[in-house]
Amino acid sequence: MKLLSDKMGCNQSTVDVERSSSIQKLNAEKKNSMDENSNSKVIHDHHKNGGMKTNGHHMNGHTNGVISNKHSSKHEEECLERFRAHLMAQLQAVAASGGPPMMPQPLVEGDPRLVMVPAIFTVKQTLAELQHTPLPSSSALIVTYLKSGTHWAWEIVKMLKKGEATTDNIPKEMAHIEFSPPSALKAMNDGDSSAYVTHIPIWALPKSSYSQTKTVYVYRNPKDVCVSLYYHFMNMSNANPEGFPPLPFDHFFEMFMGPSETNIMGNWFDHVADYWDNHRTDSNILCVTYEDMKKNPLKEVTRIAQHIGAQDNDDLLQQVVKATSFSSMKKGKEASETHLEIVFKGTMYRKGDVGDWKNHLSEDQSRRIDERVEAWQKERAEQVPLIFEL
């Protein structure tokens, strides 16, 4: 596999200069943000304050202006209120426990595999519940490795299911299997239009969850995932420098390339391979790439509509494509997703580009991913289609 920089005739030193200036810019931004947060033991302080102070925003559940959309329905407001309460309770529990914000854990009793799990997740409780109470069979499930287009796909699926290209203010996290406790997930059951989300590796997910619902698995070039996830982590460390010390990109890269226990929800290679391998024999799992969605959104939205059994009339499909474009979602959703400011400010709709890795990965890092992907493809009975250039 040849490096893209070689293919483009691009001089590696240019890449390195761009990479180092991107990283320098990021470190400067991080420093500013940390300076702003000079009292920024955010998570650790908030129980003293009775509310959360983050980047100057107070989150106390009522007056924070988290969502001030006049048009929000009562259902949306209730969902948000429940979400805020849950988030606050989880953050307070983490702060009070004094434990690490993330640690490697077994997800399934008796299975030796460990993955890194954020302490605010209620993943074990929910997985146990899912064994007895599967997701409604009329719902859809969006599965991704982190930073692969989850918000985008969730929005598309919700619009298709309700047959209307309109967005709502319900936080995606409410529909997240690993984040929401069973009671919150039940409250998300909107009948036929329900759409759930997860990053849980397939080996840990009860089979009924993905084979009795229509599942859409979205994957993305691991190099872009690595960069996007880096920014996600950086913002977590801005919000909570004690729990997440500043992370140089090179250090983060090694975590990304490392085993499951150094990565949230396991490592990328296992995650994608396992869903891909299962999709070959389970027609309930549709695989879609982020890059295809960028290149030909109408085609991919149509595939998704057909897979989940939604209406696929041309008008609706076109409207959904428009309403879920990066610019529409950044404008429409980012403003309403201020609940995420606590830890993930600005990372959910960051650039939305294909190939940002070229500004971040060194030649050696890029080559290491190429080699890993090559070896990984050789192990597969059928290679995973990768439409992106590595």
Ligand code: A3P
């Ligand atoms: P970048 O950080 O590369 O910009 P997730 O939703 O799984 O957390 O993924 C977040 C990534 O998807 C971010 O990538 C984000 O910008 C991108 N994204 C979000 N909405 C998008 C959209 N409508 N179109 C394209 N990319 C989108």
